[in-house]
Amino acid sequence: MRILHVIQSVNPVGGGPIEAVRQIAAAHHALGDTLQIASLDTPGVPYLAFPEVPVEPLRRTWIDRFFPLTLLRWVRAHHHYYDAVVVNGIWDFHLLAAYLAVRGTATPFLVFPHGMLDPWFRRRYPLKHLKKWLFWPWAMYLPLRQADAVCFTCDPERLLARQSFWLYKCHEVVVSFGTQGIPETNHDYATAFLEAHPAIAGRQRFLFLGRVAPKKGPDLLLRAIAALQAEGLWDPATMVLVLAGPASGAYATQLQRLAERLGISSSLHWTGMIQGGQKWGAFQSADAFVLPSHQENFGIAVAEALSCSIPVLLTHPVNIAADIAAAGAGLVEHDTVAGITNLLGRWLALDPPARAAMATQARRCFLERYEISNATLSVTRTIRAAIHQRQLAQTGR
Numbered sequence: 001m002r003i004l005h006v007i008q009s010v011n012p013v014g015g016g017p018i019e020a021v022r023q024i025a026a027a028h029h030a031l032g033d034t035l036q037i038a039s040l041d042t043p044g045v046p047y048l049a050f051p052e053v054p055v056e057p058l059r060r061t062w063i064d065r066f067f068p069l070t071l072l073r074w075v076r077a078h079h080h081y082y083d084a085v086v087v088n089g090i091w092d093f094h095l096l097a098a099y100l101a102v103r104g105t106a107t108p109f110l111v112f113p114h115g116m117l118d119p120w121f122r123r124r125y126p127l128k129h130l131k132k133w134l135f136w137p138w139a140m141y142l143p144l145r146q147a148d149a150v151c152f153t154c155d156p157e158r159l160l161a162r163q164s165f166w167l168y169k170c171h172e173v174v175v176s177f178g179t180q181g182i183p184e185t186n187h188d189y190a191t192a193f194l195e196a197h198p199a200i201a202g203r204q205r206f207l208f209l210g211r212v213a214p215k216k217g218p219d220l221l222l223r224a225i226a227a228l229q230a231e232g233l234w235d236p237a238t239m240v241l242v243l244a245g246p247a248s249g250a251y252a253t254q255l256q257r258l259a260e261r262l263g264i265s266s267s268l269h270w271t272g273m274i275q276g277g278q279k280w281g282a283f284q285s286a287d288a289f290v291l292p293s294h295q296e297n298f299g300i301a302v303a304e305a306l307s308c309s310i311p312v313l314l315t316h317p318v319n320i321a322a323d324i325a326a327a328g329a330g331l332v333e334h335d336t337v338a339g340i341t342n343l344l345g346r347w348l349a350l351d352p353p354a355r356a357a358m359a360t361q362a363r364r365c366f367l368e369r370y371e372i373s374n375a376t377l378s379v380t381r382t383i384r385a386a387i388h389q390r391q392l393a394q395t396g397r
Helices: 016-030 069-081 094-102 120-124 126-146 155-161 190-196 218-230 250-262 276-285 300-307 321-326 337-349 352-370 372-396
Strands: 002-007 034-039 055-057 084-088 109-112 149-152 172-174 204-209 239-244 268-272 288-291 312-315 330-333
Touching: 002 016, 002 069, 002 094, 016 034, 016 084, 016 300, 016 372, 034 069, 069 094, 084 094, 084 372, 094 109, 094 126, 109 126, 109 372, 120 126, 149 155, 149 372, 155 172, 190 276, 204 218, 204 276, 204 300, 218 239, 218 250, 218 337, 239 276, 250 268, 276 300, 288 300, 288 337, 300 312, 300 352, 312 321, 312 337, 321 330, 321 352, 330 337, 352 372
Parallel strands: 002 034, 002 084, 034 055, 084 109, 109 149, 149 172, 204 239, 204 288, 239 268, 288 312, 312 330
Antiparallel strands: none
8 A cells, every 4th residue: 555644743752653653654664565754844854764764844834834734735736646644643733734635535534643632631731721622623623523534542542532522523443553562582782771871780670761751650750769768668779760761851850850859869860862772772671661651542662661571560541551461461550659659569579480470471462462563454454444435435426
């Protein structure tokens, strides 16, 4: 097939949505499909080089800063070259522009919200939610209602999406999702990572990898470590939390100050954003991966940790957490300070055989549920079903 993906930006700092497109693109390329990406990036930015997939950056005029007119015109001129147009993410005008470009044509139009319809955002940012209501009825609701499929990565994400806006109707489809995982399971990535970060060698390592943002709940981790340290269950000389991800903003500074007030700065190691072999080394060298999110529709980093045979410590709002716990590949608690304190405490209480068994189940869980080839087949079936329905509609006319 020939598929056009539309997204706000291909900047890897954006996290989940672009990483999802990256994983899907690699899998489709392996199947012989042709993919292209249209984005609202400015031509010439350094991150446009995308493996095996051409990127068309379409923020080219001053008007595009307010409404992506160039994107609309480009998709309108080129959509007939593709079997389907897939929009990733909803809270920008790229969704409306892509919809207007293909409206009334025979080209199927699909949307991946990537968790952006979760009601947590309404509760956490009520003023922003009110602002979104100004755009929702005409800029978001209509494209979603008219889409051939609105694709969710798990059933909890689909059900939660219904709670964000009372004006909500769309053709919901749950697709399997996943990641390629570690490139070479037998390759030693950990040594190079530990050489680059000697301060964490010889200590029990908990890995937090992702955007350092309030949604991810890193502040809960810091407070939980302080609570465990006060109880004598956390030893900063032998234990460390590795925080790997973009951490240059005001929130990261707040966390560093919080760590100082709590007296746990020596228990934290900040790496900044890491990619490639360094990222896989961080996974391989970790004793456990921890994600205390308040909202997570899937969590690609979770699946990547499982691919490395690393047990995962999660919160209930990570929508795939229940399946992972049922598979014996991790532990789950509530997204509160008490919950994360209990989560880390439960892991520390496990004996070595129990941890080894969980590591074995982690890899098995990845292969059975989240390996990218299975996910790609699910997405492909959804796209083909949309194409078939369009063809039937055309024949009916």
